[in-house]
Amino acid sequence: MRVPTALTTLAMLSMIAFSGCEIGIREGVLRKDLSGIWKFKADPNKVGEKEGWFKEDYDDSNWRDFKVPGVWNEGRDAGVAWNYSGYGWFRRRFTVPKGWKGYRLDLNFLAVYLIADVWLNGEHLGTHRGGYTAFRFDVTDKLNYDGPNLLVVRADNTGRRFQVPWHSIDWWNCGGISREVYLERRPLFSVQRLFITPHLTPEAGIDLDVDFEDRGLNPSEVKAYAEVEFEGRTIARTNLITLRPNRNGRWHLSHKIHIPDPHPWSPDAPNLYQLSFFWKVKGGKTWWRIPEKFGLREIKVRGTKLYLNGEEIFLQGVALHQDYPEMGSAVSKRAQREDLMRIKRLNANFVRLGHYPFHPYSLDVCDEIGLLVWMEIPVWQNSPEELADEGMYRNWVKPQLDEMIDQYYNHPSIIFWSVGNEFSRAWLPDKEPPQTIGYVRRTTEYVRSRDRSRLVTYASAASTGYGTWRFLDVIGKPLHYGWFHSKNVYDVRSQVELIHKYAPDKPILAIELCGMSEEGHHAGYGADERWSMEYHDKLLRVLLQSLMVRKDYVCGVTVWTLADLKGGRERGTYGLFTRDRRVKFLYDTVRNLFTRDPKLLIIEPKTLFQPGETFEVELWEFNRLRRDFRNCKVKWWITGLKDGRYSKLASGEMKADIPANSSERIGDVRWQVPEGTIGFHTLNVRLLNAEGKELFFNDLHFDVARPTPPAILRVDVADKKGRPIEGAKVKLEDLEKTTDYLGTVHFLMPEGRYRIRVICR
Template identity: 30%
Template structure:
């Protein structure tokens, strides 16, 4: 049986902006930490608490430590230390011994702990070093449009697994008709004992909500060598399936078991039976055309920043449902695992994205074109897909946002990442989100659009002077960009006549409580968004409209976009107070049906 021991709660921490800790042996069991301060984990250290927090905006190295005990019953099992998220570069020591390192801030990572390092009778010392600098060889890099908060901002836990265990599960579903679906299951089994295991039974059962078995299968492996992994494939036809969709987010319960009589491991998984595909310019869910009505959403909450908050998440989901939203783009990084569990239950369609943002050229006098960033993006893409591949809510993988399309190395990079995503998961749509889709705006045309399953474009016509028609600074100015936007969309469709198009970002700034006919009032924001929706909902070839952004969100203090340290694009404020623009979104989403 698997067991989990949470390491959340009180930790000690120490800042290390000059990178002295390793030289001074801060990871050592003998090092005196009595002067280190205390904090709660998980937290977003540089955004946690009051606005006058002295660590607000800190970029650099921070060390964390705590002690823990391990039950002696775990001595005959594999023990893993699991991080749901720590940003960005993480190093780990247990009892003074180096365990491993990880790069990337938004995906789960784990380390197998050698049992001879663990003390099963006395306390153990865990020391973690995190560093969240914005560097050109990273993803995200030196410039991006959100606050890339640091520290251990998601849960940490110990997990025990039997030495004969399930190391991976992959579910694929295909809808043959309303009355039949094909269910495919890959089970990877690993033997970490020192001897070969014989006569291993691998079995699965799929239960409906009435706890009735709707599918099952089993097979035997006659032999699995020591330290060997093997993948077993199952296929079954499911009769009269309850198909998962936004209107009916039906979830089955999958139970998988591996045993050789002496050692047994089991896993459970919620499964939605559904299939996503494209047909020409249409997007199909279970063979039926769907229209995407969505929002972008940062994982950001009042008082806790990037730290997951289930109560606020449920609040957000209920409010989004009331607005007629059926789609959420996780901009611009994988969210906490519970986000996807809840999206499965609520029936939201989701685009999951890696944070390769603004890559490929000089951006605002900052260079971001190091090819190492592409390697970091690929590693995070693999981790994201491996973690989230079994969630029915996810219909699309996005490999980047607003990279400098039109340059060969950028176009080639986006194509490469999309090929990687398709090889890892051939059942979902793959895209990259582009703002270089119209030559008259940027002077370049993104050369990777033809590799997208769905073309996703960001448009901010009327928001900036570089947009054709100029900036609309008052309500009276707003009609000036209408014709230019219509022509740009027609040009895009003429170049890509056979692909679905989603406007993956559009929006305007409005500060709550400010009124009047000029930028940045709530009245101006509502009118600006209404004009965009008039154009977008009347353009017959668009299959999805996704507003930027659901909430106001903070920028890091070194970035000031649009005159403000906060992105005031939100339908609601950071503390979730609705703005006037909510009514506009609700009106158009309720009546628009492509």
């Protein structure tokens, strides 16, 4: 049998690499974690630099101990007010590990908010602007290898105009060293950047692009190769590649690698490959290795539809902030994973990371569990004057775009790069400020020049952004009708049609759908009372279902947000969970609408009816699956109090055929509200297949005569050890619900006494 050339080459290479004159393969990057206890002092009067707080002989013995990563606005005894903005100084001494001399050494900060000045052994290394991306300094020639080194950081979280983000934002500008700090060791000739661009057409494979940095070795040539593993098995290898510098002295490698028997990455099957890249300078004894995970994924737009790996996809998403009690924005890895798992368990396939690049670990988790990602830089409601400012672009916008792309490029979960959020001010066509149009055109063109494997967009509020949509792959729309953009939530239906009218060839992604509420504030579904739990629930129900039925040009919906947050200029109580992650009954609403397909949706005109009036709603099917459901049946019934007892007041049924990948109106429910009727009522609808098995259940809560808060019954099912039981069936009267991973269900009922039955294994 003839052995393929690539395999033969690798076999020869292995023998060479491990012969007696070689020392084998070593990791291309080693890290020493500098997290832990630092010294901290606030500097509200900005005197620290003048007084030499960065100097080696400065006495910091009276400074506070401060655990890094951490922020001074929450979770640390920092000696400042919870809302302090200004300078904060950090000092830490460290030693260089033995054996690291003779290598390139960098200080790598994963994030410091917002402006960081860094000193090492009294020498100013530089300034970094931007609070959510990593930055590094080459300190090879600045370290003391035989004794302690002093690292000093001054963080500044002051809000200002003409910066990103600016002075007035909707989340808290927590100041400090919010992510890890590392001392990193690399060989003198090392990989600067490694990009993996996947493709499935015309054949499955990756484009590998590698840039190198040479710190004084000046080799005449370099040998390199790569191998790809899937589930622990090597499935692809390159030949041995010889590299030489180009005419500009730049070292670069571009190579295509075919992937046999491909396993695409998707939310349903988040298959991850691992690439190992190896290199060795001529005359050197060591092969250096860089590992990098990737997924085979293609995202495209065709007309008003979104396609993942060649198949249409509808996004069911939840937005998230990196914000947690006692942590602020310095969220632990465990808490990051738990939040993303909460989103995944809702049957969401999409997360909007708002409004900034998240900790790299969060993206690792999204890759692993299968969540598609929208990532953006925090250009949040900046004015047209700021968007047109060249200084802001050069110092803040472009660097953060570059850092976002460079640092997160290889994550298959990321399908959208966003250049900002809600800075449009035009509410009519042809009224967009030219500065805004110029900014969107400039930034989207620049991002595409860096990466053509993803979609480029931004979030333009409500019906703004007409002048910029031609530059976008997908129109991202925060649609806060009923809260910010209109007092009437039902206006969302006409407004999304208006957007489609002016951009008929673009998909619309509802990137924020929200309300806010306060715990314990109840007013009933007919009250439309802001800050009540019922109104918050109603907003999510109306917004989600009204947009789902526009599936022909709406490509996804996104709930804002998973959990309440420490707000900036707003209260921040948007969440399906409280800030300390206690579940609200709103969670059940979203979980139900996201969990199963096909869905049966309810489109109502209002939630307060009067006796003698005709209650009338539309029923729609929504099917993301690529299969039909024929000879289905819809059963509906209305419940409320009659003579003081919970009763079925009306019922009916209708037939339904549900086509594959569709959203169509099935029929209507009509009920003449009897005179004397009053209080809280519910329309229950159940979709059954041809065999009578339930496919979907939905409900609509409404009031008659006057707003009446429902009684809210929470049922928690646990085993003898107190562990939540998922999948338990809880029956109450004519209703049946299944517990989630928290072991919890909620029932909204008229006040009264009820019998509950729980069935679980």
